[in-house]
Amino acid sequence: MTRIVRTVIVKSVKLPRKAFRVFIELKDIYRNMVEQLVLYAVRNNIKSFTKLKALKYHEMKSLYPQLPSHYVYTACQDANTRTKSFLRLKKLGLAKRDYPEVRKVSIWLDDHLWKPNGYTSIKIATHRGWVTVEFEPHKQYWKYINRGWKLVSEAKIKLDKRNRQLIIYLIFVKEIEKCRPRGYLPVDVNENNVTMLVDNIAYTFETGTEKLVLGYHYRRKGIQKKYDKHYGKKSRIKRKAMRKLKERKKKLDIRWKIANIIVKTAYEKQYSIVLERLGKKPANNMIARIKDKQLRHRIFQASFRSIQRAIEEKAKEHGVTVIYVNPKNTSRLCPVHDAPINYNDNSRIGKCGKGGELWHRDVVACWNLLLKALRGDGSYAPNLVGLDVDVGLVPLASNATHDSIGIPKSLWARWKSLPQTQKAIVLNKMKR
Numbered sequence: 001m002t003r004i005v006r007t008v009i010v011k012s013v014k015l016p017r018k019a020f021r022v023f024i025e026l027k028d029i030y031r032n033m034v035e036q037l038v039l040y041a042v043r044n045n046i047k048s049f050t051k052l053k054a055l056k057y058h059e060m061k062s063l064y065p066q067l068p069s070h071y072v073y074t075a076c077q078d079a080n081t082r083t084k085s086f087l088r089l090k091k092l093g094l095a096k097r098d099y100p101e102v103r104k105v106s107i108w109l110d111d112h113l114w115k116p117n118g119y120t121s122i123k124i125a126t127h128r129g130w131v132t133v134e135f136e137p138h139k140q141y142w143k144y145i146n147r148g149w150k151l152v153s154e155a156k157i158k159l160d161k162r163n164r165q166l167i168i169y170l171i172f173v174k175e176i177e178k179c180r181p182r183g184y185l186p187v188d189v190n191e192n193n194v195t196m197l198v199d200n201i202a203y204t205f206e207t208g209t210e211k212l213v214l215g216y217h218y219r220r221k222g223i224q225k226k227y228d229k230h231y232g233k234k235s236r237i238k239r240k241a242m243r244k245l246k247e248r249k250k251k252l253d254i255r256w257k258i259a260n261i262i263v264k265t266a267y268e269k270q271y272s273i274v275l276e277r278l279g280k281k282p283a284n285n286m287i288a289r290i291k292d293k294q295l296r297h298r299i300f301q302a303s304f305r306s307i308q309r310a311i312e313e314k315a316k317e318h319g320v321t322v323i324y325v326n327p328k329n330t331s332r333l334c335p336v337h338d339a340p341i342n343y344n345d346n347s348r349i350g351k352c353g354k355g356g357e358l359w360h361r362d363v364v365a366c367w368n369l370l371l372k373a374l375r376g377d378g379s380y381a382p383n384l385v386g387l388d389v390d391v392g393l394v395p396l397a398s399n400a401t402h403d404s405i406g407i408p409k410s411l412w413a414r415w416k417s418l419p420q421t422q423k424a425i426v427l428n429k430m431k432r
Contacts, residue, residue, distance in 0.1 A: 012166040037079035049080040074108035111153030181272035186369035197366035202404035213301040216247040259310035267318040276327035325372040331365040
C-alpha cells in the first residue's frame with residue numbers, strides 16, 4: 001500500500017467587506033508572528049520546529065492573546081520551513097541577505113483552526129471567532145471527493161484582495177495498492193514526441209515542443225525589445241505583458257495529457273512503465289558539447305524529466321509501478337544483433353551495421369528499454385520469475401523497417417485513453 005497526497009485549490013465566493021476585513025487583520029497578525037519567529041530562528045541557528053515552539057510559544061501567546069493558540073503552532077511550522085531553506089542557501093553561498101525576507105504569506109491551519117462544513121463550505125477560527133466561508137467546487141474537487149480520497153486536517157489559505165476571495169488549499173490522501181505487473185510498457189521521451197511500445201506496436205505522440213519553445217522565445221524577445229526601450233527593464237507594464245504568455249500552461253497540458261494516456265494504458269493491461277534513468281539535471285549533460293545558444297535553450301525547455309515526473313505522479317494514483325533502466329546506447333544499438341545503428345545526417349531512420357534492417361530511432365529506444373527491463377540490466381526491474389512476459393524476438397524480423405504509428409497532437413490531445421485515440425485515427429483516415 002502506498003499513501004498518495006494531492007492538493008486541490010478552490011476559491012471562496014466573494015466575501016462581504018466586513019468578513020474579508022477579519023481575514024486581512026488575521027493575515028497581518030500571522031505575518032508579524034512569522035517574521036519574528038524567522039528572525040529569532042536564523043539568529044540562533046534553530047532548525048528544529050519543536051525547539052522553536054518550546055522557546056517562543058509563551059511569548060507569542062502573550063503578545064497576541066486574542067488569537068487562537070494553535071496559530072502559534074502553525075506559525076512555528078511555517079517559520080521553521082523558511083528558516084531551514086534560508087540556512088541551506090546561506091551555507092551554499094546563495095543567500096544575498098543576512099536574514100530572510102517574508103514576502104508572500106499563506107496562513108497555515110491545523111485541525112483546531114478549521115473544519116469542513118458540508119461539501120461546499122468550511123469554518124475557520126479567527127481572532128473574531130469562527131467564520132463560515134463558502135467556496136466554489138470544481139470538477140477536480142468532486143473527482144477527489146467521489147473517488148474515495150480523504151480530506152486531511154491540514155490546510156492553507158491565501159487572500160485575493162482584488163476579488164475579496166480566499167484561495168483555499170485542501171489536502172487529500174488515499175491508500176493505493178500497487179498492481180502486480182504482468183508485462184512492461186517502455187516509454188521514450190524526446191523533444192518533439194513521446195513514444196511508447198504496447199504489445200510490440202510503437203505509438204508516437206507528437207508534441208511540437210520545439211515550435212512551442214521557439215515561438216514563445218521570440219515573443220519574449222519582442223516584448224523585451226518593445227518595452228525596455230521606452231519603460232526600462234524592470235517596468236510594471238512589461239511584467240504584465242510577460243504574465244499573459246501561456247507557455248507554462250501549454251507545457252503542463254501536454255505533460256499531464258500524455259501521462260494520463262500512458263498510465264491508463266499500463267493500468268488496463270497491468271503493465272509496469274519503463275523509463276530512462278536520466279538523473280536530476282539531464283539537460284546539463286546534453287548541452288555539454290553544444291555551442292548553439294538556440295539549441296541549448298530548446299534542450300533546457302524540453303523538460304524531459306518533467307514529463308517523467310508527470311508519468312510517475314499519475315502512476316502512483318493508479319498503483320502502476322515505474323521501472324528505471326540505464327539509458328546508455330538505447331537508440332544506438334540494434335536490439336537483435338547488438339550492433340551499432342548507422343544514422344545519416346539528421347535522419348531518424350538508421351540501418352543496423354550487422355543485419356542491415358532499418359530502425360526508427362524512437363522505436364529502437366523503446367525496444368532496448370524493454371529488453372533492459374526484462375534482463376534487469378542497470379535497472380530496478382523485478383524478478384522475471386512468475387511474470388507472464390513474452391521475451392521472444394519474433395516481432396523483430398530481419399530486413400524490416402520498424403516504424404511507429406504517429407499520432408498528431410490535434411488527435412491525442414482530445415482524448416484520455418489510447419483506444420479512443422485509435423478510433424479517432426481511423427475516423428480521420430476515413431474522412432480523407
